[in-house]
Amino acid sequence: MIQILLMVSFGILGAIWTAIWVWVLVSARHPAPQVQVEAEVPILRRRLLYISMALVVAIFLVSIYWLPYAFIRRGVDGQPVIKIQVLGQQWVWTFSQTEVPVNVPVEFDVTSGDVNHGFGIYDPEGHLIAQTQAMPGYTNRLIFTFEQPGDYIVRCLELCGTPHFLMASHITVVKQ
Amino acid sequence: MDHNIEVTRIALLNMITGFVMFLGMGLLGYAMRLEQAGFWNFDPSTFYEIMTLHGAGMVTAALIVAAGGLIEVLNGSTPLNTRLLWTAYVVGSLAFAIVLLAVLVGGVGAGWTMLYPLPYHSLGEWTITAAVAVYVGYFLTAIAFLLNCIAFLRGTVSAAGTLRKALAFEYLFSFGRSGTDRLPSPAQLVATVVSFDGVATVVVGCVWLIPRFLQAGGLIGSTDPLFVKNILVLYGHMITNLAMYTALGVLLAMLPIITGRELKTSLPLVVALNLVLFVLFLPFGHHLYQDFVEPKVLLFLGEFASFASTVPVLLVAILGGLSTIYRSGMKWSVPSILISLGLWGWAFGGIAGFMDAAIPINQVTHNTMWVPGHFHTYYVLGVLAFAFAYMYYLINERSGQHETIFSRIAAWLYGIGGAGFVIMFLLSGALSVPRRYAEHDPTWRLPDQISVAFVGVLALALLWLGGEIFLRFRRAWSGPSAMPQASQGR
Numbered sequence: 183m184i185q186i187l188l189m190v191s192f193g194i195l196g197a198i199w200t201a202i203w204v205w206v207l208v209s210a211r212h213p214a215p216q217v218q219v220e221a222e223v224p225i226l227r228r229r230l231l232y233i234s235m236a237l238v239v240a241i242f243l244v245s246i247y248w249l250p251y252a253f254i255r256r257g258v259d260g261q262p263v264i265k266i267q268v269l270g271q272q273w274v275w276t277f278s279q280t281e282v283p284v285n286v287p288v289e290f291d292v293t294s295g296d297v298n299h300g301f302g303i304y305d306p307e308g309h310l311i312a313q314t315q316a317m318p319g320y321t322n323r324l325i326f327t328f329e330q331p332g333d334y335i336v337r338c339l340e341l342c343g344t345p346h347f348l349m350a351s352h353i354t355v356v357k358q
Numbered sequence: 359m360d361h362n363i364e365v366t367r368i369a370l371l372n373m374i375t376g377f378v379m380f381l382g383m384g385l386l387g388y389a390m391r392l393e394q395a396g397f398w399n400f401d402p403s404t405f406y407e408i409m410t411l412h413g414a415g416m417v418t419a420a421l422i423v424a425a426g427g428l429i430e431v432l433n434g435s436t437p438l439n440t441r442l443l444w445t446a447y448v449v450g451s452l453a454f455a456i457v458l459l460a461v462l463v464g465g466v467g468a469g470w471t472m473l474y475p476l477p478y479h480s481l482g483e484w485t486i487t488a489a490v491a492v493y494v495g496y497f498l499t500a501i502a503f504l505l506n507c508i509a510f511l512r513g514t515v516s517a518a519g520t521l522r523k524a525l526a527f528e529y530l531f532s533f534g535r536s537g538t539d540r541l542p543s544p545a546q547l548v549a550t551v552v553s554f555d556g557v558a559t560v561v562v563g564c565v566w567l568i569p570r571f572l573q574a575g576g577l578i579g580s581t582d583p584l585f586v587k588n589i590l591v592l593y594g595h596m597i598t599n600l601a602m603y604t605a606l607g608v609l610l611a612m613l614p615i616i617t618g619r620e621l622k623t624s625l626p627l628v629v630a631l632n633l634v635l636f637v638l639f640l641p642f643g644h645h646l647y648q649d650f651v652e653p654k655v656l657l658f659l660g661e662f663a664s665f666a667s668t669v670p671v672l673l674v675a676i677l678g679g680l681s682t683i684y685r686s687g688m689k690w691s692v693p694s695i696l697i698s699l700g701l702w703g704w705a706f707g708g709i710a711g712f713m714d715a716a717i718p719i720n721q722v723t724h725n726t727m728w729v730p731g732h733f734h735t736y737y738v739l740g741v742l743a744f745a746f747a748y749m750y751y752l753i754n755e756r757s758g759q760h761e762t763i764f765s766r767i768a769a770w771l772y773g774i775g776g777a778g779f780v781i782m783f784l785l786s787g788a789l790s791v792p793r794r795y796a797e798h799d800p801t802w803r804l805p806d807q808i809s810v811a812f813v814g815v816l817a818l819a820l821l822w823l824g825g826e827i828f829l830r831f832r833r834a835w836s837g838p839s840a841m842p843q844a845s846q847g848r
Contacts, residue, residue: 184721185722185789185790188719188722188723189785189788192709192713192784192788196706196709199705199706199709200706202680203698206683206684207683207698209685210617210683210684210686213686213687214685216686219681219686222681223677223678224626226681227626227673227677230672230677231669231673234668235666235669238666241716242661242665245717248717248718250650250718251650252650272479272481296479297473297476298475298587300648300724302725304790308801309722310722310790310792311722312721312722313648313721313722313725314648314649314650315648315649317583317587317649318475320584321651322648322649322650322651323650324650337792339724339725339726340725341468341473341476341794342476343467343476343480343483344402344483346406346794346795347794347795347797
């Protein structure tokens, strides 16, 4: 899942960067005239510019498919079958229903009655799988399809007062 | 232009004050990690007070210590108004004292971001008066920052002749073919860009803070929380990034010193910094990806600008730093070790930030420990590494003292301790551990416990290096009135 992809790709990129850094530091033991080094830098810079700009555009375009916003999710996952109203208040979550079927798009309409809260859904293995903010005066619509049945924890992810870390609830995902 | 001893003393005072604040706030951070690791148990309201002070204090410490470094780097080449600098120091110190009181006495535990409406909606945890006191402290911090920016801007414009020349516009728009007379030095160019953006940032800060005062005074009703959130994250994003760019000025001054190579104002540097002038304002939307009601254009702009803004940093600061060190014959010293660590940390933290800036990834990293992992890397092994390198170098030069092999070991331990500490944050984030939780579930604690060990290593390093700095400070204060030309990084 996405966290594994994150750790692996970050690990690889971090290791590559660290290797480059070490190589540069070790090279300092073998001095060369500055003029010689300076001649190579513009060429490297130009190549990195083209590569990085291409990557920036590519990653930006690819990310669109996985955007969490309703206008994308409705197109990708389909129209929500169930709508659940969620209210965050210091320091409890209130749901219009807490049982949802598996493998159907569910829309959470999330708002707050007081301060900013963070509506974070954790799967039974403890991985964060979706979130949105709960803000007073606004409703954030989160569309999500649960792929496995089980007990999911909802945690508050935006500091909302001292009991912030205790503000949690449950959603049960059942087979249809 | 002569080197001004009074400017040096203001710089030293800023640096040592920032360093002391860093140590104090670091102890608070250590307490938080001990609590989350399960090694120490204290009241959650105390945790959030500590967390609020730690965040506010660390951002301020980084700004002060980096600004102190830049002040001395510019000394001798740029006329700096000492009255403005002294006033900034006094106002900034007062600001910090007010925030300290508001948190320790008033019990404010809303986090350093003080996200509206929480500060005024604590349900009895703290009073509105205490919350307003924090805002007053923040307002005065902004004023202090503004005074420094005005001092820098007046100085660099005076040195160059005009603002256009201070930004090397003629050189920029002629692609380096003209405008080479009175070209600003790299540090002067950084100071101009930081100050110009800094003035605009303070205006944003006023838009955030003044309605808070009016609301507390009953002169206006509640304000739109989405608008306030936008203004707050824009201000916070700018101020934290401007600390980084201030430290960039110090880095560009240190690179010639540690490598013995010349670092001239080049076209890529001028292009990159002039881009930063405007681009720095655009990525703030990456703090708001989970506010689905936010206008989508701002979110997409935030994502694209977050990615794009890494390009000038990568191609100029990181590549420039590495190419200056490459085959330079650089010898290991405390400053060269810390500068090298800072370059590593800036890029490493940047990778974490780049990934977090992708909206689909942000869905599962926002408000997890990944986020503090990213910015702690930028600060501990970026801003502060660069600033401490310069401070250590300056104090040794002025006091006539020398480092030992133990000093160099301590500098490497700073890197090892810092790296381990931040990697554990990132690992926790990847494991979905939420940020800003006073207590951690026992299944989350292993990275916390490992990070405590690394903080111990960091503390040992700071004990040694800090001890040397404090013992030599007095001699540095009364040291020579003029520094050797080379040591000014010009």
